[in-house]
Amino acid sequence: MDYLYHYYEKAIGPFRNLSDLPADEAAEVLDSIKHNKDVMAGRRAAGYMKRRYELEQLARAMFIAKGGQPVRKVPHYMVVGECEWLNSWYEEGAAVKIHISSFNTDTLSFSYGDLFPTFSPKVDDGKEYRGNIYTYKEMVQLIHKYGLPQVWNKEGTKGPERYIEVQVWDDEPLQISRIKGEK
Template identity: 60%
Template sequence: MKKMKYPHYMTLGRCKWLKEWYTTGEEIQIQISEFNPDILSFTYGDLFPTMRYKDGKPYREQIYTFHEIMKIIDEYGLPQAWNPDGDKGPERYIEVQVWDEEVLRKYL
């Protein structure tokens, strides 16, 4: 159930590179269990390169549910762990698209 026209973009797990990429990068930690899985979507990597990068990797050009992304992580691992420097491709983290602000409001 998507409630917003545009999502809030977050990462699944900590991404040191992304935090350092912003001059005033900060982070919050929210347990995934706080969210209703129906308001989350995921990409294996940043949404835009994931949809545009044509290298034949099976997780490209896909939007995943929570259960689907967990299977992808089981198979490929977290990009933050195997590609922290970005030298193995554009995937540096798993992006989470949050389509409802209810949980996020607690952290503002």
Template identity: 50%
Template sequence: MYLYHYFDKTIGPFVSLSDLPIDEAKSILDVIKVTKPNSQGAQRHDKYVEYRRNCENIIRSEFAKKGGVINRTSPHYMVIEHSPWLSTWFENSSFIKIPIEEFDIKTISFTYGDSMPTFSPTINDGKEYRKKLYTYDEILKIIEKYGLPQDWNDDGKYGAERYIEAHVWSDETINRYFS
């Protein structure tokens, strides 16, 4: 199994608005809307940064309850296996894939689908993986039951889940690859 990280080649990998103060993150998002209008980031609504921070608070809290090891305030975002849809998010798209064996799995949490819709108060479709965070062993059971979302829902026709999001709560492996 590989974890993939998609990014804009002109910016580089593992650069996150969540690592910045809110005002600075909002300013950068405003610049992206003007300079990269065809990117997914340019489509973000005005409250995106606040919603993202709230979602990260939820997943951090849920992961702590499960005994996860958290060494960062916000996670590095990756996905399980290749997502054709995510590969279209950036004007100068690229990706990095790292074998999951390179990570301490106690530092990774997962959502079946993107964490924002997974924990959105407006999505109440009754799916068993909605509003849930998983450990590595738990997500393997969900994959066994439902498969990879990008295999059955890459176009989003059947709901918000298009990939499995991985939240890496440590810099250790990332720094080995990109320091």
């Protein structure tokens, strides 16, 4: 696990987080995005933000219980390794690539797949990584066991996991990467 990637709409810029906004503002932004059905965010279901807030707080609590040290109240999102499929979520996608050594790994939690299917009651396939949040050390072991979903499930035909999501609970390494222009 060398690099973490963050995919975003090039015109908007990286690390723009709906969860940082008050609920009414987040709803307005999401509504404006929904007018463009060609991008992934334009296809979000009703209740998306409410469920996102719930999952973020669940992930934070589980991470703290494992000894994690979040600085932020809500995470920024990255993925382990490159995942070109995520670029298709945007009209003009771009990515920031940051080496794992730029982070205090005690401020990173992981889910094997996106938080939504990982904690969805509709996804009941018995896989050990469902319904769980992992520390850095735990995720290294899980990757050793299963590999990267974007490699073994590139087309999405083998389940909902298409990448390993990283919940970044600290702004500092993200600000440093912007100054460096790391991409």
